[in-house]
Amino acid sequence: xxxxxxxxxxxxxxxxxxxxxxxxxxxxxxxxxxxxxxxxxxxxxxxxxxxxxxxxxxxxxxxxxxxxxxxxxxxxxxxxxxxxxxxxxxxxxxxxxxxxxxxxxxxxxxxxxxxxxxxxxxxxxxxxxxxxxxxxxxxxxxxxxxxxxxxxxxxxxxxxxxxxxxxxxxxxxxxxxxxxxxxxxxxxxxxxxxxxxxxxxxxxxxxxxxxxxxxxxxxxxxxxxxxxxxxxxxxxxxxxxxxxxxxxxxxxxxxxxxxxxxxxxxxxxxxxxxxxxxxxxxxxxxxxxxxxxxxxxxxxxxxxxxxxxxxxxxxxxxxxxxxxxxxxxxxxxxxxxxxxxxxxxxxxxxxxxxxxxxxxxxxxxxxxxxxxxxxxxxxxxxxxxxxxxxxxxxxxxxxxxxxxxxxxxxxxxxxxxxxxxxxxxxxxxxxxxxxxxxxxxxxxxxxxxxxxxxxxxxxxxxxxxxxxxxxxxxxxxxxxxxxxxxxxxxxxxxxxxxxxxxxxxxxxxxxxxxxxxxxxxxxxxxxxxxxxxxxxxxxxxxxxxxxxxxxxxxxxxxxxxxx
Amino acid sequence: xxxxxxxxxxxxxxxxxxxxxxxxxxxxxxxxxxxxxxxxxxxxxxxxxxxxxxxxxxxxxxxxxxxxxxxxxxxxxxxxxxxxxxxxxxxxxxxxxxxxxxxxxxxxxxxxxxxxxxxxxxxxxxxxxxxxxxxxxxxxxxxxxxxxxxxxx
Ligand SMILES: Cc1ncc(C[n+]2csc(CCOP(=O)(O)OP(=O)(O)O)c2C)c(N)n1
Numbered sequence: 001x002x003x004x005x006x007x008x009x010x011x012x013x014x015x016x017x018x019x020x021x022x023x024x025x026x027x028x029x030x031x032x033x034x035x036x037x038x039x040x041x042x043x044x045x046x047x048x049x050x051x052x053x054x055x056x057x058x059x060x061x062x063x064x065x066x067x068x069x070x071x072x073x074x075x076x077x078x079x080x081x082x083x084x085x086x087x088x089x090x091x092x093x094x095x096x097x098x099x100x101x102x103x104x105x106x107x108x109x110x111x112x113x114x115x116x117x118x119x120x121x122x123x124x125x126x127x128x129x130x131x132x133x134x135x136x137x138x139x140x141x142x143x144x145x146x147x148x149x150x151x152x153x154x155x156x157x158x159x160x161x162x163x164x165x166x167x168x169x170x171x172x173x174x175x176x177x178x179x180x181x182x183x184x185x186x187x188x189x190x191x192x193x194x195x196x197x198x199x200x201x202x203x204x205x206x207x208x209x210x211x212x213x214x215x216x217x218x219x220x221x222x223x224x225x226x227x228x229x230x231x232x233x234x235x236x237x238x239x240x241x242x243x244x245x246x247x248x249x250x251x252x253x254x255x256x257x258x259x260x261x262x263x264x265x266x267x268x269x270x271x272x273x274x275x276x277x278x279x280x281x282x283x284x285x286x287x288x289x290x291x292x293x294x295x296x297x298x299x300x301x302x303x304x305x306x307x308x309x310x311x312x313x314x315x316x317x318x319x320x321x322x323x324x325x326x327x328x329x330x331x332x333x334x335x336x337x338x339x340x341x342x343x344x345x346x347x348x349x350x351x352x353x354x355x356x357x358x359x360x361x362x363x364x365x366x367x368x369x370x371x372x373x374x375x376x377x378x379x380x381x382x383x384x385x386x387x388x389x390x391x392x393x394x395x396x397x398x399x400x401x402x403x404x405x406x407x408x409x410x411x412x413x414x415x416x417x418x419x420x421x422x423x424x425x426x427x428x429x430x431x432x433x434x435x436x437x438x439x440x441x442x443x444x445x446x447x448x449x450x451x452x453x454x455x456x457x458x459x460x461x462x463x464x465x466x467x468x469x470x471x472x473x474x475x476x477x478x479x480x481x482x483x484x485x486x487x488x489x490x491x492x493x494x495x496x497x498x499x500x501x502x503x504x505x506x507x508x509x510x511x512x513x514x515x516x517x518x519x520x521x522x523x524x525x526x527x528x529x530x531x532x533x534x535x536x537x538x539x540x541x542x543x544x545x546x547x548x549x550x551x552x553x554x555x556x557x558x559x560x561x562x563x
Numbered sequence: 564x565x566x567x568x569x570x571x572x573x574x575x576x577x578x579x580x581x582x583x584x585x586x587x588x589x590x591x592x593x594x595x596x597x598x599x600x601x602x603x604x605x606x607x608x609x610x611x612x613x614x615x616x617x618x619x620x621x622x623x624x625x626x627x628x629x630x631x632x633x634x635x636x637x638x639x640x641x642x643x644x645x646x647x648x649x650x651x652x653x654x655x656x657x658x659x660x661x662x663x664x665x666x667x668x669x670x671x672x673x674x675x676x677x678x679x680x681x682x683x684x685x686x687x688x689x690x691x692x693x694x695x696x697x698x699x700x701x702x703x704x705x706x707x708x709x710x711x712x713x714x715x716x
Contacts, residue, residue: 181631
């Protein structure tokens, strides 16, 4: 089949079963957009900023596990997209981003809207390509999708010069991938797996430390089964919320900087840590020399470079988590005695009773934690929860009752403010049957507020709940604790009328100050089936607790803050 | 700790900047780097001399492996390692003893001009160090080192 480069892009997306692309056009990618206009294989959603196109593709990918796809133009279109690439890269999200580039003859001449896109994207993608000849395009597109979704997933960037999108070439989409150099390891080494089981049998205080890899490899069911067979208590990272299900009696909760007491103590007192796909982020480990210092460590990860990067590992297992846990299950059934860990489970349960996650509710002023709990009570598993970045994000991770993986979409690794609204749009487009809630802050929401227009235009009914403390709350909290209350540049009390703002875009707005008003607004927002923003006036000085100060030790949490 | 790595990669656009970017972005050292295509293949071989603690060296190897175009990283075992140096010496110098020195370091005179000669030596990396110290007495005006090439044996 003879096709132009642009037609090849469309055909490749069709072969990859892509159903939606998010993007923003411009000179260098107009040939591709002309073909977008002519086709009816996939829907194209025009965002109002390139960063948002990538976050939307990212939200789509997190909600479904499929590859998210975005188009942007060269120069400023591409540079706007970089934060979206970095966000997806840090959280290992499968994504293919296609950017336009100036014609090959003009590359390197500082042409209008030229930028070294592959040079800029290199440190924040799994792989990238500059396509120099249309004959390479089918292979490159096939590889891009394959690399994005295989092994440790990640974003792949394909930069296509304008003349290549116009060139005609032969299109034969490869049915198979034959890459000489890239071969991820999926099966864990059986000897290592056996040794890991022996270590579990020998342990008295084992703990499962579950990370985002459990979600990426769709291993939730296997992890739950394994935990149950062994009777081993589990802690989840921010990225892994939903893997165990919050009803699960073995789940202690989230660990780390704002983790719960029992989870952090479990890590500190364990004699064996079974790490299922986490990456030992510093927000989790605190001071490294004190992190789980009594524990031997089993680490399962598909990315060999992730193993031993932060702490030395006693039992490294490279492989896809789902495969590895599947292989561990029969051995665990045969050898592990769940009763043996009962005293350990009881101890952790007591820890949880002494120091549960808590906040002081009030009837004078709305507490942000209350609002999150309330949404959880009313919607539970019917909602997908997105967040921006800040205190509201941590409270959502702590207080929303998650029950399944991919219910929780949040920028963990990069911590990108402005992620929430576009990601919520991507998630709602992917799974329209779910209510999609975006918990956001009065700071974060303004970073991609223009996407209200995208949501309204495309009738993507997402509900934004601003936990409005009129502060860059998380930064204000650090200033309170560590900078003697010098609130440098964090006061946001000068702010727009969020209700009028969303209405001006054509959505619905609510302002609430009481619990009753909150319930009423939430109900109306969900029933309205349109884009909504609930501006919740919350306690300005509420803090996220517990807290392990950066570089502190997990067993020395601040449990309270007293003036 | 000094370490020689032999890295086999696809010979394609941008692969060298991927590798140098990996070192720069993560703050790893590159002491020297040489690269050339491997005859009759679509591959190139890089010889990278780097240094760092054992965990850092381990990460370097894993991160190199992680790059999509990387075919192989040879990091252990025995290497023959050689480096070349070119040294420009003014003709006004007294060359007494230079011949013997060149002989000792696998050297020759590579070129000469109206008022200089260029000598070339090819030897082990630390012996090149020694040679460059010794050749100072001829007041060289220019010195170029090639970086190591290595072959695993
Ligand atoms: C793009 C970006 N810029 C800056 C930061 C640093 N930062 C982290 S949390 C935060 C405050 C967020 O404020 P807000 O969105 O109002 O949420 P709150 O903490 O009040 O819930 C800031 C500025 C960031 N994470 N992302």
